[in-house]
Amino acid sequence: MVKKEIDLDEILLEVGQFGRFQIKNFVLILVPILFCAFYNSQYIFAAASVQYRCRVPECEATPPNFETNGWGSWALPDSGGRCERYVPIGSICDPGSFHPNNTEQCTSWVYSNHDSIVSSFDLACEEWKRTLVGTVHGAGLFFALAITAYISDTYGRRLAFVLTAVAPAAVGLGRSFSDTYITYIILEFVEAVAAGGVYSSGFVLALEMMGLNRRVLGGNLISCTYALGQALVALIAWAIPEWRTFTRVIYVPSVLFVIYYFLLEESVRWLLSKGKKKEAVKIIFKAASVNKRKLSPETIKQLNEESIADQDTTKTTNDTIKAAIEPEEKQPSLVLQVLKSRVIMTRLLICAFWWISVTFIYYGISINSVSLAGNSYVNYILTSLVEIPGYILSILSLDRFGRKGSIMTAFFICGVSLVGLPFVPEDLLWLQTCLNLLGKLCISMVFSSIYIYTSELYPTTLRQSLLSVCSMTGRVGQVIAPQTPLLMEYMEALPYLVFGVMAGTSALLMLLTPETLNLSLPDNVKQAENIATKPRAERTTNVAIN
Structure with missing residues (x-):
């Protein structure tokens, strides 16, 4: 029996x-x-980042004060003297003791505070x-x-x-x-x-x-x-x-x-x-x-x-x-199980690109938020809290409209908002802020949803490993994101343009993966491969039972 x-x-x-x-x-x-x-x-x-300026021994008080109290106008260049100072031609602190045109590299600095490792080291x-x-x-x-x-x-x-x-x-x-x-x-x-x-x-x-x-x-x-x-x-x-x-x-x-x-x-x-x-x-x-x-x-x-x-x-x-x-008595290695399944291998490559895009955009926006005008702590708090509406949208949409449709839409809106941000006139700062927060809201929705969607694409025996492979590959984006402030020195709009293109590409790649709405978690490779061919009636069985 x-x-x-x-x-x-x-x-x-x-x-x-x-x-x-x-x-x-x-x-x-x-x-x-x-x-x-x-x-x-x-x-x-x-x-x-900490404000700093060149140390000018001829004019410094004891202890040094970051504010120059007027003498900076003749001892430091117009840039503020962050890395260069005017060449001294005397030993006293007056306009005639510094060369008005020639500068030299600084060898020591005065910092506005000692809260960051920038000043400590x-x-x-x-x-x-x-x-x-x-x-x-x-x-x-x-x-x-x-x-x-x-x-x-x-x-x-x-x-x-x-x-x-x-x-x-x-x-x-x-x-x-x-x-x-x-x-x-x-x-x-x-x-x-x-x-x-x-x-x-x-x-x-x-x-x-x-x-x-x-x-x-x-x-x-x-x-x-x-x-x-x-x-x-x-x-x-x-x-x-x-x-x-x-x-x-x-x-x-x-x-x-x-x-x-x-x-x-x-x-x-x-x-x-x-x-x-x-x-x-x-x-x-x-x-x-x-x-x-x-x-x-x-x-x-x-x-x-x-x-x-x-x-x-x-x-x-x-x-x-x-x-x-x-x-199973003798499980093949993770690599063999993935390589032997063209379906799982394709999903793994697509998921890896998703994760690189998501982490790059998500952390890039967060990191650059502290450089925005205003209080850096408040900026970061707002950029963090705007994620919550994104997660609420994920809750409301994933089970109603499906994983694919919800995530694709969020990717596209994120891409459009970030690509459009550099083209907003400087006098419309409120619109720049709104587009920045909209991009963070959408990529936060994707970040949350992608964990769920990725975990549903793989079998139990490989789920943690393959989820970690995708997440680990995605850290390429997190590794690059802290460097975006440097990229902006060459082309201010470059990071946002890259963000937008990657978001749009990720959305298109979702056309190649199956919908997992209302499906039981696959427990083995065969079940995971068959997700795309499951009848719709079978997908909704559990919902009807519940």
């Missing part, structure tokens, strides 16, 4: 798609996600060293996501999440005591490697225990939390501008996340994919109990039989109930 297979998505309909059990784990996951925003944004303030006139901090941080994420993916798929989602949440405490604290620029840069890279996977591992852990119709809500709540984290870190930096103290305040609390190993539950999908059915069944029963939901007699019988069968490893799988995620 052929027994009915256990389908985790069907079980979640009985257990509750987003009950007290899932909410408890979800809320716990949101706290490290909040801190993840701190880690990925802190360098914008720690390595913020004397980085005046070396703008590339300041922007390099963000690039190094982005480069560290390449290694972080690969390492996290391996730990997550091999040893469990929970372990990967806890390790990446706790590790930043030690590295971040150590970086706050850096006495040289080289030490700071090295620890910036190490910290990015240690903490870079907390978002992706937490995202997968949270969504794999949610029901089909709660993935979009859960994913966007995570994104909203990240946006709030960015706004909060700006407030902290505003209150504590000195970079060493600021760094200690945001990193030290991370050590408390070690207790998460005992508070969080492992992903049931991952346990089933690894053949750990007894542990998975135990968590399912616990979730039903916490959610105060009663499982059907048939489901209880199947779960009990599965748990008992798991204790006897000598029995063949024909004697047990087949789980929705059937663990």
